[in-house]
Amino acid sequence: MAALAWLAAGLLLLADWLLLRPGLPGFFSLLVPGVPLLRIWAVGLSRWAILGLGVRGILGVTTGAHGWMAALQLLTAALGLAQPGLASFRELASWGALRDGDNAGVLHWGSRLDAFVLSYVAAVPAAALWHKLGSLWAPSGRRGAGDMVRRLLGFLGSEKRSLRLVLVLLILSCLGEMAIPFFTGRINDWILQDKTAPSFARNIWLMSILTIASTVLEFAGDGIYNFTMGHMHSRAHGEVFRAVLHQETGFFLQNPAGSITSRVTEDTSKVCESISDKLNLLMWYLGRGLCLLAFMFWGSLYLTVVTLATLPLLFLLPQKLGKVYQSLEMKVQESLAKSTQVAIEALSAMPTVRSFANEEGEAQKFRQKLEEMKTLNKKGALAYVVEVWTTSISGMLLKVGILYFGGQLVVRGAVSSGDLVSFVLYQIQFTHVVEALLSCYPWMQKAVGSSEKIFEYLDRTPCSPLSGSLAPLNMEGLVEFQDVSFAYPNYPDVQVLQGLTFTLHPGKVTALVGPNGSGKSTVAALLQNLYQPTGGRVLLDGQPLVQFDHHYLHRQVAAVRQEPLLFGRSFRENIAYGLTRNPTMEEITAVAKESGAHDFISGLPQGYDTEVGETGNQLSGGQRQAVALARALIRRPRLLILDDATSALDANNQLRVQRLLYENRGPASPTVLLITQQLSLVEQAHHILFLKEGSVCEQGTHLQLTERSGGCYRAMVEALVAPSD
Known part of the structure; x- marks a missing residue:
């Protein structure tokens, strides 16, 4: 198939050479006599149409084609429009080359073999470059720099209008920068032609004014741009963090906290900084390069073609190195996330590290991760050195070539010495612009590598829905487990719960007991909708738990774990955490008294405004x-889950919780699931479930279960009371 495609492309080239080259100019010379510019446009458009139809008809290239086949459509456009465009440019420049009779010079490609070949030499690289840039910025399944920039700029919202003003200021500033090379060439000619001093001084003043205006416009554009990008930074960080918070609980089991933190903070910062810095440079140098290219065409068509012919060579290596940069950057970010995780684990468990005297072991493990990153950074540095060296050599050779060909044109009288001076200055700046653009390309590729995980988080859909729509006015608190099975996402083959069936009745206290690893805490997690059952259903008031609104559900269902996490905020803020309303101080004090927290909080100098420290590390477990x-x-809440939540309380507070659970219970009392090993709390429960290997093996009241000879619950009770005998 590929061989046939190449054969068809060769036939089109042969037809262009044998038929279109001599035929079209002759035909339109008879049809449109005496108007060379119009005739050249007619020839060019006809050539584009015929070659385009050939590409579509013979090769079957469509609009959605990919690879080099798609570039053929751009090639036909470049071949058809290049010469009419140059002819129009010369007319606008008042060169008058097309005004004398029927002679269109090199632009009339039908009569010149070298011009025909030159059209392909210019069109093929131009089409390939345009196709490459188009594929880079067009949306696709594989994320590219264009997709990344569009997504990040989307965080600007209505402030994207500021970028339009920045573009206008940028274009005006770039045009002003052309003053120095332009007037330098003119001054050179005036000196050689003994022009008067007033004309010289007047143009010096004009050049100075344009240059100063360009600088002012540049500063204004940079200020507006940086102010706008600041909003993008904060919104991007907020959106990434928000996307992570809305993932299912299993996501946080499969991804370490250190890795997620690295992505949310460091990777997002790096991508935003790369975009704000490099996009600014990219826009600036691109606008400057287009202005320079226009003035170069104005100055000398031949020298401009020589300059452009070398550009594909300057693009090849950076393109390859960009892929190397992207791959290395992804590996560096992965290595950095792993080293960050090692540091977080060690710092968060310093008492354990200290008690095992393993400080050097943790330091060595951290150094190993840094060594991996060091090796990757060395490879990246080597690729950068090779790129800079190659680009510098290419630029130097281009300058030598321009001086040689330009000198030949001055000797033949094709251009003036002033035009050559201006062109050389344009070309030097243009080379610097190309080098700057090439240096931006690898940085953009590195930013793409850093953005992979960020956009993965932004685009990731939680495996289980976080929120439904049910929000009834009243809830009884009836809980039903119907043949529930469950396995954690990181251990899918290990069944924690198997066919679990039971009911929690409204207003009653149900104790869930059993050996470690029997699935008690998993039941509590399923009731909080932290995970979804792999089999069976969990119902609340007869409705699947997953169908309830997220915020409504967690106003009605509250849980306390054995080792609860507090936030580094005040007691007041921790107690009111997650509430949509601001509770009064009386409400906060009342619940603190019920739980036994009021006594020690009120004894602190700042009371409820005292900071509890990171994760509450300034407090005891109780x-x-x-x-x-x-x-x-x-x-x-209508459902209260206590997952071994009183194990660290002192005797007085345990007694307070006991009274809270069992005294003055009525229709308004919540349904309670009590997971504990404290017999004093269990024996008063209205119903007891004994869980073993993920299934309920016994259930009943304390009296019923203790009277069952050989029962699991009775054995547990005997084991608990044995030490006190």
């Missing part, structure tokens, strides 16, 4: 449990 219990009680 104090954390008391605050967490107050945080649950202030919601007045």
